[in-house]
Amino acid sequence: MRARYAESFHAPTRRELLAASGSLFAWAYLPQIAHAEGRDPRFLAIVLRGALDGLATVAPVGDPDWIALRGDNALTLDGKTPALKLNDFFALNPAMPKLHAMFTANEAIVVHACATPYRDRSHFEGQDLLENGLPKPAISDSGWLNRALAGLAPGGRVDPRGSRAFAVGPVTPLVVRGPAPVLSWSPQRVQPASADTVQRLLDLYRHTDQRLAEAIDDNSKLATIEQTGNMNQKPGVPGPAQVRAYFAEAAGTAAKFLAQPDGPRVGALALDGWDTHVNEGIANGRLAQLLGALDDALAAVKANMGPAWKDTAVVLVTEFGRTARINGTDGTDHGTATVALLAGGALKGGRVLADWPGLKSNDLYENRDLKPTTDLRAVLKGLLKDHLRADDRVLAQNVFPGSGDVKPMAGLVA
């Protein structure tokens, strides 16, 4: 097959490359994993970089202070675009019907008012800590997911011997870097510069360089008219369809790899664009488009996992939340607590887990952010423990160092 490939004169498609490499590196030398317990678990972490607005994703529609807090921007069950009811208190952003269906089928869990131990508001530091699993901002070259894999006991549900972590993207996300070998795959399409990046650049140019502002702005207008999702569209300004396609391809491909009988069992990817300071567009605009893209990505994971979906847990995490109130530009600024979204057939789903802190001014963290009442590490430790059979001590010392007093959340996995 190698020889044939070398002789073919057309540019190889990715499928060919994959097929060709598969024959070369058939992984036959890897130990066959015995699944004594009858479950062959898959774990996928999706890092949402930029700080997802948890209150706009899963709205506390039953909180009496909700409408007053967000006004016209508050999602409601009877709004113009009604939110999707999860239970008597919470409702999901209307852009996520597929996640809603998973929730209804007991395949999704929302953890609300949740945060990492990080309490400042720098994206860079917050993302580092979210991914490296340390209790305080510090530089580390490994992430909690990789260390979790490396620390699994041989012969268990996932055997760390010969097992690889999987990563999507030209750069392996920190969360999955570390001692365990990483298998990486990069989509042919690069992640397009987000509308958010274009907007930031446009703001900068408008203040400093009119000529450049016009160059970017003209292009934005063109793209808005087109918005076809055509991959050949004007560069620089990805349409929503382009973002959708990227999200779905990145997550869907990860699922294809994880679904393989002898493929990797843990994987990670990062999706950008959640830093919604201006014109957030919760129900119909930018955030709704991003959440819709994320919804498609989750659906792609489910579809591509196939029968392995029943053994799957996907966790979507972000570095921190956003301000509880809307700011002066119809957006939200850097906040603290937010949601963690869990999906997968292995979960005991259909539940919103929250020690709800309330939304009155006094209830808010520093009178501005949703107050964190659940440590994200508890959620992750609970998943790693019950799904992958990670050891308590390893979790407390190696995976999330210094997290001895953060108990793994029990009962997430069916």
Added chain:
Amino acid sequence: MTASGKAAFGKEAAALALHRFGFGPARGSIDAIAGDPRGAVLADLERPQAGRLAVNLPSSAEAARAVFDFRAEQTAKQKLELRAKKVAEADTPNSNFDCRKPGNAAPCAAPPAPNEAENQAPVQQPAQPPKPPEPPLPQQLILDEAKARFDAATGTDIGFVERLVWFWSNHFCISADKIPAMVGPYEREAIRPHVLGRFVDMVQAVESHPAMLFYLDNVESMGADSVAGITRDKGLNENLARETMELHTVGVHGGYTQQDVTSFANVLTGWTWIDPGQPDHGGEFAFAKRLHQPGDQVVLGKIYPDTGVAQGRAVLADLARHPATARHIADKLARHFIADEPPPSLVAALARSFMDSDGNLKQVARTLVTADESWVPARRKLKVPSAWLVAMFRLTGVQPDNAIGRVLGAQGLLGEALWRPPAPNGYPDTEAAWIDGVPRRLDIANEFAARVAATMDPLALVDTGLGPLASPETRDTIARAASRAQAVALLVMSPEFLRS
């Protein structure tokens, strides 16, 4: 011209100098030259072997012969395959499945395993994808040359001399579309040895270089009254003569007439190359007397007696020293480095320097650097895409070892494919030509940042790449970025980084 006080010293002037005269700062560059930025730029001109590449690559003639042989072998191979195919078709007349149909490519190259369903996962790809087949020889030659050039630009301290190389190479451009084997060697042979030498020597080297003679069709040209012209009923091709005057020397307003072009074209007949298929000297310059138009010629009012190849040398020498050439070159240099509408005083100073020094290009470069007009704080030039790309690599310290293909791809996407200008006037270097490509630069920046930014401190990079040039707005925008990658993308897309 003397260095003027404040503007020419300190970190701000250092950063300005690195962007305006060089390829942008690398880590520590701003501090390294802050004591005397102007002196540092001038010192770049004094480095031994400045402008030359310490590489062992084939000469233009060697490359041309190698490519000729390669193509001949390919042709032979294809012919053999065609014969084999005809035999095979005769054996299986009912075959209706063509492996070469695009839609059938995958099944042919890699037959699916029997149990593989359409929606099943692709087989795993290892972290190191299988090595793609090596590019064919002509592409490999260009890749090697491109890498040597790119390494020189990213590896140099300041890059002023490399910027001059790029300027002159574009001024005297040829195109890989027409003569792929020679584009790299041409720059090393005709441009680099003379960027700090005399303009007349560069003109002589360029116009007699086989790559230029082929690119501007002089190898097709013959005097109507030459032996070859008479026997073959052929005559002049005036392309090289015209472009030499219009683009390379006196300029379109240099005062020449169509008669001058025709006469000069006659002078240049016989300037040709030895067919690259010749094993010994193929691809080298030759003067073929039997192509040369006999007789005296008058160019720009001066009579040039027929002295064979020396007749052309004499015309070129005069064109290179013409006052109109001095003005043309002065204007282009000032436009390239300083402003799209350069100050007339600067152009005049450069032209004077050119004339006074008999076209000594090092002296002209010195004049450019010492002129006060060259240090205006306002940064109005939009970097051409290629220079901007180099600056990104220098800023981040990313080694372009295996990235040359990616760099070339990006340059092509941005409309400035290396050594492939659409016309003999080269790529433009004014803002109007490149401003519409800025959104596309964002795509490139985004991909670049996604690849490199994970371990970088964006605010430290601002200090590295812009220092005091960074506006508060730019610093703030980068500090508030949603991710390291976004921060790095915004930095390289900031006005201060895009402009020089």
